[in-house]
Amino acid sequence: MRRRLIPLALPLALAGLVLAGCAVTAQPTGTAQPTGTAQSTAASSVETIADVDSTIPEAAAELLAANADGTVVRDDEWSAADAATVTLGGTTATSDSAGVSVDGSTVTITAAGVYRLTGTLDGQVVVEAPDDAQVVLVLDGADIENVSGSAIQVVTADDVAIHLAAGSTNTVTAASSADAEASAAIYADSDLTVSGSGSLTVADTGNDGISATDDLAIIAGTITVEAADDALRGKDSLVVEDATLTLTAGGDALKSDQEEDAAQGYVWIAGGTIDATAADDGIDAWTDALITGGTVSLATEDDGIHSETALAIAGGDVTISRSYEAIESADIRIAGGAIRLTSSDDGVNASGNATSASGMGGGGMQDSGETVTISGGTLVVDAGGDGLDSNGTIEMTGGDVTVLGPTSQNNGALDSNGGIAVTAGTLVAIGSTGMAESPQESSAQGWLAATVSGSAGSTIQIQDADGTLLAEYTATKAFESVVFSSSDITEGESYTVSVDGTSTAVTAGVATAGGMGGGMGGRR
Template sequence: MRRLIPLALPLALAGLVLAGCAVTAQPVASATQTAAASSVETRVQTTSDIDSTIPAAAAELLAANADGTVVNDDEWSIADAETITLSGSTASSDSAAVTVDGSTVTITAAGVYQLSGTLDGNVVVAAPDDAQVILVLDDATIASTSGSAIQVVTADDVAINLAAGTTNAVTAASSADADASAAIYADSDLTVSGSGALTVTDTGNDGISATDDLAIIGGTITVDAADDALRGKDSLMVEDGTLTLTAGGDALKSDQTDDATQGYVWIAGGTITATAVDDGIDAWTDALITGGTVSLTTEDDGIHSETALAISGGDVTIGQSYEGLESGDIRIAGGTTSVTSSDDGINASGGTTTDSGSGGGMGGGMQDTGETLTISGGTLVVDADGDGLDSNGSITMTGGEVTVYGPTAQNNGALDSNGGIDVSGGTLVAIGSTGMAESPDETSAQGWLAATASGSAGSTVQITDAAGTVIAEYTATKTFGSVVFTSSAITDGQTYTVTVDGAATSVTAGVAAAGGMGMGGGGMGGGRP
């Protein structure tokens, strides 16, 4: 059963209450280190801390996830830092907690450490299990040809701070079977912060990886990884920063499979541009976007989660994907989302094995298997070659503004549900092919209309009432033969006109168009009597 404790508090979310949890440091080599370590606190939050401006659709998912850990920049001082000077194949430091063995620098105690210079080797953190370690990269370049360039072997919480005005680089060729399979690898919680720049390259595996929580709260970060760019096994949270990610696997990933309260990805802020061979965002449990600007180009799913996916804020653009959004429980509650896909735009399915849209229209069968797509707010635009909005279960819309373009093939539909489409609010237009066209349920509280009306890319689609008043107007992006529209301006039983490039089609609200799938989860026809 999920604990009602959400992830560590994002600073960008206003109105939250911080609960600092002081950490007792292990004995270290100097009084300066002791003072620095004891001043570091982790941030946690309880259910009462969730920002009331986050829509309930996302807030309840956050509340059901385990707490996370973030080390904040104002919880330590650079004045307490011990200096480590990197010098080619070696390094030097006056700190008793730093040992240098050839090209390997090892930090053995809690504290703040400032690294500058160039090292052809490895930086290893092997501190006590309850230690807090801050690594300040101050124009530091670390390149490893064997394993991780920065590796946390033991510690409780580690932060990598990017000093203001600095440019830093970490490069590795970590192999797939190495214990530390990333250029920056932490067997602990890991926070990346600051306002400097960091370039991470790993030609063998992941870019930045943590076995516990990974939090990005600042910095200009560029990652180019053979596999996943960012991976937090227990959780991955981005609160701030400018991230440019290139991944041979997933761009942002959390894959804890042993705890239903972990394995989630939360984007609360920042600017993310990601290109991935697999998924843009891949979460074993929940994927949540409550803020920030996210741009994803992927060969597989734009955003994939095994449990739930919620977008309640921010600006999300999926410029290329196989399927745009995929999960068993998809919630669009705010923000601005644009999806382009070669198959389904939005796919509410129980996982990749039950994809109802792959390979042509009828995929997973016509039975309602319980998945949900719920739209309660925000703006959503979908341009799909497969189904536009697809659910193996139901589609429910209570608010928001949705525009669906496509598909053009007759074995897919702009709207496709197994359990019916219920609309009680918001505005939706679906401009697609006729073969599998589906309309909202006849029991929907809000009026809707469906028309067999054809056009091509660039065609103007206009909807007017009996008095000739224009209710809505759209410009098609591809060839189409069906138009479905619902808004508060439509009244059941009334006559409306759908005009495409001057050609008018008269329709009665609540009556399914001829030749399509009709209403209510793929039923063949019908309509209101």
């Protein structure tokens, strides 16, 4: 049964979303369907973005509303009591079900229904069911290995679920090829859901770990994936609702790459625990990358989180411990959560807008329309390049941001082409002086900038004219510049910035001399 893919932890009010002015139907939950029958989609009333639950910040809710429905098979849609048993026996298998055929070491599921797989198979499990079929594979102590292709392959079906039986340990091992029709250890030419409280270890020495050509939903389970290329890939969408994931990828760890539909190609982390190591990106979305919950730890050689269109973090706990650029998109929205970013180059990079002029890809000093918007959450950036970087604008209306910026002079803790506006929240940017940039003079909230130097371990204190301590920070690397904004700062008033007891007087709203920040920044 096709249902709006809504994490159980989120209110059902979120189900009433619309797709950019087009009607998107939402499905009721809680009604089990007869196993093995074709499922239909029943339309419900269409609601608008205004009906989205208020606990999800608008920055993310707006993107969710523009995305197409995902598909999920809930555990209440089928019954384990109806399961037909398939006993795997080395190079063959046995089953009494008319929906199962065995040809040597190949087990083929040909009908809708629930199938319990147990034992060891040196071969392949194939699902080749009617186009409207819902097939559930219950892995209950199953060990499936194929040395010459995918181990589980869905050729035809509507919706397929892999359920990890309670208390079970399961392994799926393959050597799929990038140019093969089925290029993953678990490959589905359909929608695919992974659920259950058991464990699953997936390894593919040739290509992807788990891949679906439609929607891939991970809603439960303890899952370990080691893949030569991408660990988890849902072409139309990839959603993690609740699971414990340990991912090691030679390519991207979590990926969605539907390029032909602007409402698909998204990755949504709504819950669960993710620990991912990737040779490319941690999360790679063709359209939107969204995090609204869960705990996410990423260590990558390229981007921590990358999306072509928009990237929103509105909840959860996100740590990117290693990356080239930590998060990158044309439209970056930080609206909640606890976020820690470490990068060898830019920490937050808004770039790649299609409106970029002169073939420069958004580079140079021209405002090419990209945006970084911070409205909530706690963000700590430790960057070897620019800390917060936008080829367009940076706007802060809330939250708590600490930027531990570069030591090199060709980058800045803050860098924009279109200007930095601060309305509310707390911002501190500690870095080098060569490209230092301050908020715009027109920013509604006061700010100050100081040319002061120190080293790793130095204590930075900010005091008002009466000597009241407003903020204190400990540097993690050498620095020469400090920019600070909070509700305690009033433009035109005097403040003191001290480093290890050595004080420098500054006037709020006056930028330091000699900086080369983005075009619309504060006075130099």
